[in-house]
Structure formats: structure tokens, C-alpha cells
Amino acid sequence: MSTDEERLRRPSPVRSLELGEFKLSYVPDGVVRLKPRGWLPGTTEQDWKDNAAFLDDTGNLVATIGALLVEYGERALLIDAGLGPLSQPDDPDNPLIGALGGGELLDNLAKLGRRPEEIEAVAFTHLHVDHIGWAWHPAPGSDRPAFSGAGYLLAEPEWNLRHLRNAPETTDEMLAALAPRVRTVREDEEIFPGVRVLPTPGHTSGHTTYTITSGDRRLIAFGDALHTAAQIRHPEWSAAADLDSAESAVHRHRLVKELQRPDTIGFGVHFADVVFGRVDDTADGPAWVPVA
Incomplete structure (x- = not known):
């Protein structure tokens, strides 16, 4: 097995790259195993024989859980906030996901030299529980969330239509904890130097991609528009968790084309x-x- 194939079936450590004046880092929080035929219900047994390199020794897709740290000089933005200190074992009756667990994000931020209180804003791709974890969950030894100085940025339809969410795991209690800090953002709004809002609905009503541009180079952080690198070749594969599978497929096809442009990097x-x-x-x- 090649090194690249091994990477397709294991969780990621902290990884960083430079994009002009930005330092961009993946901050791990945990991992979840996705059951391929359940998570991507349009796929067949033959599809996974053809894409076996993406499956671990349990036959599942390894899906990292975490956040993207965007550093611009002394300033810092976080895109998503992981799952938080939650875990659950595999339930054989759950057709979508196996074991999952989180809780490592704050420790990994520390390894990158950042304290949670230095994060000036958390920009969410959407309101699913594995993306908002440390924004609502109290920090260790505290009764308040970790990012004490941060505003919470969400696309208008994601926040305003939150009652239509297709994820019962995101509770009213979690949303109430977010609410005092939420500011809604609009398409193409610059939320941080070089970081702009790109709506990619389908997975949720207001699912959002963020583009980070420095000179002629850019990074596209596409959240749950794609869940596995196998979808790059098969953007027609929608996830069972997508609110609107047809709309999500439209945006996946567009994203793959954008990611093929020169000087463009993706963050999955x-x-x-x-x-x-x-x-x-x-x-x-x-x-x-x-690339990193």
C-alpha cells in the first residue's frame, strides 16, 4: 500500500500550510467512521470494490472531525469548532455512522501556540453537532464556552431557518448557547482579511463554504459539501445526511470544477x-x- 493510500484510511494529525500571508492549520478534534453504503446511499457494492483504498480495515470511511485555524499575523479565525468532548460506540443498528469521538481541539490549538480566547471569530459551515461542539460546550473547568472573545458567524438562511434543521442531535440547548454571539453573514461578505462567504446549500439550508485568497492563490474550505475524497471523482454521490441531495450534488460538481483551477487548494x-x-x-x- 502506498503512503498516500494509507493516508486515505487514517485520521489526520495537525497539518499546516502557508498561503501568502496566511498560515492555515487543520486542528483535529476527533474522528467518526462513516458506513459507506449507508452514508452514500447512491453507491453500490461494486463502487466500494473500485474505491477500496478509501476504506479502513473495518470497511468504513475514516472521517476526521476538527476545524481550520486561519492565522493572519496576530489575528486568528476558526472555521468550525469540532464535536467537543463527546463520544459514542458503534451501534450496529445505525446504518450511517459507527464509533465517533471528539475532545482534542483545545489541546491541538495549544500545540499550534493559540489560546482559545485569542480566536476573534468562529465561522461555521453549518449547524451540525460535529461543527459547533466547542462553541457551545463549556470549556474544561468553566461554565462558559472556550472561545470567550469570539463572535459566531453563520449564513443568514442557516441561522434563520435553524428550526428546519435535519439533525436532531443539534439540540435547542446548543442553539441557545450560540445565540447571544451569533452574527449572520451574506454571500461574498469579507468576514476576515481575505476570507469570503460562498453559499453552498444542500447539505443544510444555509451550508456555507469559505474562500481564503492571497494574491493569485486561494483555498476553498468546503465543509460538508463533500465528506470524502472519493466524491471528487463522483460528485453525484450525495450523503444520506443531505437535506436536499439534488442541490448538494449541483454544488459538489461546481466545487470540483473550481478546485481544478490553477493555484487553488481545497480543505476537506x-x-x-x-x-x-x-x-x-x-x-x-x-x-x-x-498538498500537506
Whole structure:
């Protein structure tokens, strides 16, 4: 097995890259195993024989859980906030996910030299529980969330239509904890130097991608528009958790085309140990190539 294939089936450690004046770092919080035929219900047994490199020794997709730290000089933005200190074992009756666990994000921020109180804003791709964890959960030894100085940024439809959410795991209690800090943002709004809002609904009503641009280079942080690098070649594969599978597929096709443009890097928060990559054209179609 090649090193790149090994990376497709293991969780990612902290990984960083430079993009002009930015330092961009994946901050791990935990991992979840996704059951491939359940999570991507349009796939077949043959599809996973053809894409066996993406499956671990339990036959599942390894999906990292974490956040993207965007550092611009002394300033710091976080995109998503992990799961928090929660865990659950595999339930054989759950057709979608196996074992999951989180809780490592604050320790990994410390390894990167950042204290939670230095984060000036947390920009969420959407309101699912594995993306808002440390924004609502009290910090260790405290009764308040960890990011004490941060505002919480959410696309208008994601926040205003939160009652339509398709994820019962995100409770009213969690949303109430977020509410005092929420500020809604709009398409193409610059929320941090070089960071802009790009709506990609489908997974949720207001699912949001963020673009980070420095000169002629850019990074696209696409959240749960794609859950696995296998979808780069198969953007028609929608997730069972998508609110609108047809709309999510439209945005996946567009994102894959954008990621094929020169000087463009992608960030896939659930992409096992290949969270940073570019999309190259191959004889078999577009392919995700890790860059960090």
C-alpha cells in the first residue's frame, strides 16, 4: 500500500500550510467512521470494490472531525469548532455512522501556540453537532464556552431557518448557547482579511463554504459539501445526511470544477489524513492530491 493510500484510511494529525500571508492549520478534534453504503446511499457494492483504498480495515470511511485555524499575523479565525468532548460506540443498528469521538481541539490549538480566547471569530459551515461542539460546550473547568472573545458567524438562511434543521442531535440547548454571539453573514461578505462567504446549500439550508485568497492563490474550505475524497471523482454521490441531495450534488460538481483551477487548494474537514489537497485531471477523471 502506498503512503498516500494509507493516508486515505487514517485520521489526520495537525497539518499546516502557508498561503501568502496566511498560515492555515487543520486542528483535529476527533474522528467518526462513516458506513459507506449507508452514508452514500447512491453507491453500490461494486463502487466500494473500485474505491477500496478509501476504506479502513473495518470497511468504513475514516472521517476526521476538527476545524481550520486561519492565522493572519496576530489575528486568528476558526472555521468550525469540532464535536467537543463527546463520544459514542458503534451501534450496529445505525446504518450511517459507527464509533465517533471528539475532545482534542483545545489541546491541538495549544500545540499550534493559540489560546482559545485569542480566536476573534468562529465561522461555521453549518449547524451540525460535529461543527459547533466547542462553541457551545463549556470549556474544561468553566461554565462558559472556550472561545470567550469570539463572535459566531453563520449564513443568514442557516441561522434563520435553524428550526428546519435535519439533525436532531443539534439540540435547542446548543442553539441557545450560540445565540447571544451569533452574527449572520451574506454571500461574498469579507468576514476576515481575505476570507469570503460562498453559499453552498444542500447539505443544510444555509451550508456555507469559505474562500481564503492571497494574491493569485486561494483555498476553498468546503465543509460538508463533500465528506470524502472519493466524491471528487463522483460528485453525484450525495450523503444520506443531505437535506436536499439534488442541490448538494449541483454544488459538489461546481466545487470540483473550481478546485481544478490553477493555484487553488481545497480543505476537506472530513477527508481522513488528506485534509489539504488540490484536484488534478487524470485519465480516470478528477483526483484529489494531498498538498500537506
